[in-house]
Amino acid sequence: MNVGGAPENGQVVIGLNAVIVAIIEEQPKVLVVQHTPETLTAQHETLTDRALPHDDRHEALPFGPFYPLKHRTLESGLRSWVEEQTNHEIGYVEQLYTFGNAGRDPREGAGGPRVVSVGYLALVQDTRPTAIENAVWQSWYHYFPWEDWRDGPPRILEKDIIPALRKWIAGSATREQREERYERACITFGLDDTPWSDELVLERYELLYEANLVNESQDGKSKPLPVDCRGTPMALDHRRILATAIGRLRGKIKYRPVVFELMPPTFTLLQLQRVVEALSGTQLHKQNFRRLIEKKGLVEDTGKIESQTGGRPASQFRFRREVLMERQALGVRHN
């Protein structure tokens, strides 16, 4: 019996996609690879026996294959190639989701193996240049400009997205559909005074995708949308994976102390706040944020003083590693 790879059942390869996040100058950045057909071939070594369609020369998430004989676990497989290729030590790693849709990788299909991708979120502090060719740190709001509310509602929402959504709602075939679309747009995009919820990143992206308002969903006939307006597209379904990661991280920081994985060893409370704000894309009330952090006891004063604040010098704090185990239940819940 032909176990597993039985041709009649189709073949499967497992890929590991990493969303590697760091904060650089108060911006939430992800490591992306600028693909040309050549670098793609080099990267996807085992996968690219076929050329990529022209369309897919987009920025991509770093990707590595999973070798069942070499890697004891999925996570160790991920860690090994990421650390090897980026020279970064990755502290926190979390499995996000496994993506197995047919057609998610255009190179599959007739004869090609099905590519099932396990997405991971990794948090790093160290942002030295990586050894990955063509890899750069890119703000994640580059891909999701409507997610950054740190300076109030993003202009692109008011000016472009919401009108387009209203048109999409109005273009419904039936009344039911219209109501459903309206409802959905309200929840995800905060139409008509519905509150904005920072965690619905994936839900928003999927709505835009279905409504044909992002470039990935263009059919190739209509002319592509202006890129800087609806965010930069990514290769394959990578923007979806990134949306999953952002949503997950935004949710997680509210109840687990994962922010500290992105912080330097010591930091001021305002620096911490800026990082939380960068991730969640919102603004926080400074005094209340400070009260919250102190109450949780996640942090302790080092006694040292930071004086490059531009104002009164601030105490430097350190994350109390002890509490990583202690009270799993606490993060930096804001709003």
Added chain:
Amino acid sequence: MNVGGAPENGQVVIGLNAVIVAIIEEQPKVLVVQHTPETLTAQHETLTDRALPHDDRHEALPFGPFYPLKHRTLESGLRSWVEEQTNHEIGYVEQLYTFGNAGRDPREGAGGPRVVSVGYLALVQDTRPTAIENAVWQSWYHYFPWEDWRDGPPRILEKDIIPALRKWIAGSATREQREERYERACITFGLDDTPWSDELVLERYELLYEANLVNESQDGKSKPLPVDCRGTPMALDHRRILATAIGRLRGKIKYRPVVFELMPPTFTLLQLQRVVEALSGTQLHKQNFRRLIEKKGLVEDTGKIESQTGGRPASQFRFRREVLMERQALGVRHN
């Protein structure tokens, strides 16, 4: 180039494990298959070219292979075999986690393919007998007796587990290790007045596993532990998958209205409360629970009356399906 199934890289098969949950008579039940070597062979059709070790004739989670040529998505693959085999319509399905550890399936190894399992949580209401041979609904507290706090702290905790944990803590090699173990036991098992957290199901199981306090982790030399005391073991790593599912579901009901997937079309508020209690393994304050539910507006009075309550008749309610989209942010947060 031998794509994907390249022998030098090892082969991979993808399996789909389902934790199918229903509430029957106020107990949270999961569908398990009582494996004999024969049924196992039938079930794991593509996988069992090798006999299972004797040890693994345990209860197992229903399992189905993923056929990349037949199934467009992982989820549809799961849905199709579950619905076909159980005759149950499954409403809610959620991907849990992808398990790819080497050695998680003893049938891999020399020459065998690596079995990567994608675990899913499915919620059903309908509990008619299934068409799966040897499948039965089993209370999940059968496998995790220490997780049921509905009648106060479970006796097994005080009498057996906590003493065993203290012994494990005391048996540490170094002072650091002792402190770490103590800390961890406090958080997960609520030692010494640390509060019990219902969501840490997996963390508790893993601690017991590492401390050699559950049967799966027995080395085969020492005599097996009394089963009814530390919960019934399951095949392979299925108890871990189940723990993941319970923890996830307990967390989820607090912020998403997923409980209703387990409810009949109409129900009284007490019935709803009992279901939440069954899932979370805790007791809730009746009046406050009612206040919470009403405030959220998740539910509407049908006008009908249930009089089989044993006391004053109760109003029957219905879940407002509309809110499934509406405010994603709300569940039945208790405690």
Added chain:
DNA sequence: CCTCATGTGCTCAATTTGAGTATAAGTGTG
């Protein structure tokens, strides 16, 4: 009619949250 069991409305204090005022302690400027 009385008891028992549950359903349902309401109270009340403790705590948490959201928003703001006030003051401290640095930097750079005229």
Added chain:
DNA sequence: CACACTTATACTCAAATTGAGCACATGAGG
């Protein structure tokens, strides 16, 4: 050096939420 400007930090206060409980309603069964 007085002054504006910036950030840090302490404290206040009202509104909202939560945890616990009392009281009464409404059925069944003796």
